[in-house]
Amino acid sequence: MTTIEQLERDVWTDLGPEATSLIRRCTELRRTPLTEFTVEDLRIMLGQEIGVPALLPLAVPVLLNDPLVEGDCYPGDLLANVLRLPDTAWSDLRPERERLETVLAELIAGTPSSDPDREPRDLDRPLRDAIVRFLGR
Numbered sequence: 847m848t849t850i851e852q853l854e855r856d857v858w859t860d861l862g863p864e865a866t867s868l869i870r871r872c873t874e875l876r877r878t879p880l881t882e883f884t885v886e887d888l889r890i891m892l893g894q895e896i897g898v899p900a901l902l903p904l905a906v907p908v909l910l911n912d913p914l915v916e917g918d919c920y921p922g923d924l925l926a927n928v929l930r931l932p933d934t935a936w937s938d939l940r941p942e943r944e945r946l947e948t949v950l951a952e953l954i955a956g957t958p959s960s961d962p963d964r965e966p967r968d969l970d971r972p973l974r975d976a977i978v979r980f981l982g983r
Contacts, residue, residue, distance in 0.1 A: 850876045880904065902935055
């Protein structure tokens with residue numbers, strides 16, 4: 847069961863009680879098998895740009911299935927963090943990015959997805975703007 851620490855060959859030491867809860871959580875997630883990551887775990891780590899080469903390929907299929915999937919914050923919170931990643935994060939994932947762009951363009955346009963039972967969902971303005979910027983890059 848592979849972890850980010852194993853992939854990066856970089857072990858973070860425990861910073862003890864003075865570390866913030868976010869730092870403690872990120873350190874713990876670096877030691878968590880990738881197969882055990884939840885949507886919330888992906889949201890946290892991608893939001894901190896930690897383990898992106900390993901985690902972005904895990905996040906994309908989740909977002910293709912439901913772009914507004916929710917971690918612990920709000921609908922679309924994983925997507926919001928993925929959209930903030932630099933373009934270089936996608937350098938080895940061009941086909942995946944293109945598929946995500948198609949799904950997001952449909953979401954913005956309000957056109958039905960390939961799933962006729964999926965109801966259209968409203969987007970808040972900041973997320974809509976982030977999608978538009980991502981599509982324009």
